[in-house]
Amino acid sequence: MQATSSVRAQCLQAQSPCRPAAAAGGRARHGPMQPMRAAAAEGELVDDTGFKPASSMRRGVKKAAKETILTPRFYTTDFDEVDEMFSLERNPDLPMEELTAMLAEMRRDYNQKHFVRSEVFHEAAAAIQGSLRRTLVEFLERSCTAEFSGFLLYKELGRRLRGANPTLAELFSLVARDEARHAGFLNKALGDFGLALDLGFLTKHRSYTFFRPKFILYATCIAEKIGYRRFITMYRHLQRDPDHQLHPLFEFFENWCQDESRHGDFLAAVLKARPELLRGLEARLWSRFFCLSVYITMYLNDHQRPGLYQALGLDTTQFDRHVILETNAAAARILPEVPNVGAPGFWPAMDRLVQYNAKLLEIDGWEGPELLKKLRKAPYMERTVAECVRLFVGPAIRCGSLDIEGAGSYQY
Structure with missing residues (x-):
């Protein structure tokens, strides 16, 4: 578990864990709040951040973000x-x-x-x-x-x-x-x-x-x-x-x-x-699957929006790795199996997923025919799926609650 120990050490420094070197200068100062302004297109209201209200008749009610897989x-x-x-x-x-x-x-x-x-x-x-x-x-x-x-x-x-x-x-x-x-x-x-x-x-x-x-x-x-x-x-x-x-x-x-x-x-x-949910091969596979699903979703979401963590004096990657390490240790006390996040290939795979996701977002913002967009996205989607499969079949840790007879003992 050398990789686990190394990352844990980086994220648990005495003064400020997960803090980027560039953040030492403190918080930037901001000006006064800007008023709502009218959008040029179709008279739709937009605030100074560019967010659209749900309708022009309901000032201040935000239009919900577009639903995506993340x-x-x-x-x-x-x-x-x-x-x-x-x-x-x-x-x-x-x-x-x-x-x-x-x-x-x-x-x-x-x-x-x-x-x-x-x-x-x-x-x-x-x-x-x-x-x-x-x-x-x-x-x-x-x-x-x-x-x-x-x-x-x-x-x-x-x-x-x-x-x-x-x-x-x-x-x-x-x-x-x-x-x-x-x-x-x-x-x-x-x-x-x-x-x-x-x-x-x-x-x-x-x-x-x-x-x-x-x-x-x-x-x-x-x-x-x-x-x-x-x-x-x-x-x-x-x-x-x-x-x-x-x-x-x-x-x-x-x-x-x-x-x-x-x-x-x-x-x-x-x-x-319901002990059957924490015992046997099927329970181990589903436990591993849902751990990875939650970890990957958080990792990709946070790396899409690093500005917030930088403003808080946090390094996004170190913050996320620390959170996943600690969550995985907590999950291991109840679930029968969790991914081995300390395995040598785990974090490089997660970082490749971030790169593929960035490419997909870049293509989404490209103004071109939808069919061509889909063709451009296909190789990155394929690589994303392949990377997720590799993580799923990768090293895992048998663990589980000691309250459940037959579960793997907690040895994270």
Whole structure:
């Protein structure tokens, strides 16, 4: 595990982990906020970052970002199958001890009064201009969409399980409560930039991706764990380096992370309640697949938008590697198998994916016939798929929860 140790050492330096050398000069100063201006084409309103409202009649309501394979998705599942899996009547021996203990924890609602805004939010938004303003708006939108997506899914799971498993139903409802609180807080932060998402419109008009219940559990468990690690890494870095405290939102990340950590532990407990999801070849393959899916999505997304991390005094690559290393170690405590992110070829493969994605984005921005665009993109799409397959069949680590009989012991 020499590669793992090397990267970990780079990202855990005493003063400021993941910090680029060029960031030492502190935060750039920004001018006053620019007003909304009218676009020349068709009278459509556009703010100073170039974002379009949902319609010219609804000033300040942002048009949702175009859906791509990397954008946060809205999920649905087979709720009848969920009922079958967790019904106490059909599964009288379902282990509920850990979930019952977590319910008492979640009911305390430690962050009920934490997310309280002040006038500094609007002042901070007014001070951020230029490309950084656009980058921060994109970050807020993506984060808000992801949290709201989680709220919708967890709320529906809580509603559907009410009769079959009241304890699990209430837990999902309480997780939905937290996600809704996060989404609302982020949307209000967007409002400081003169933009906001119409969450009701998103609920009705966003396309939904269907995943079977077990896939939902794998994906959301890893997503909550990586969300915790991202936010806590940012928070700790900014506590060491307050000159890069770009926006007051980041000061809320410590308590926010407590929610993310509890959510990850809850979903791990749900997985352990169905041991077949953590045992056997199929479980190992799906665990590896969803780990890689989450890691690759984050790595490509962040490298598309390095400006935010530079403004925070972070090096995007070192930050992402640190987050993936720590998330993989956390996932190894529950999942039966995780990718070996310390293998010699892992990070070079991830960096090649970044290069291919940059080429695809470049071609997307090219003004030419769609057919020619597709032909130009084909070789990069092929290389991207091939690289993902190589990562999937590459070295992996057998691990897993010691609570599950027959799982590989945790030796990450």
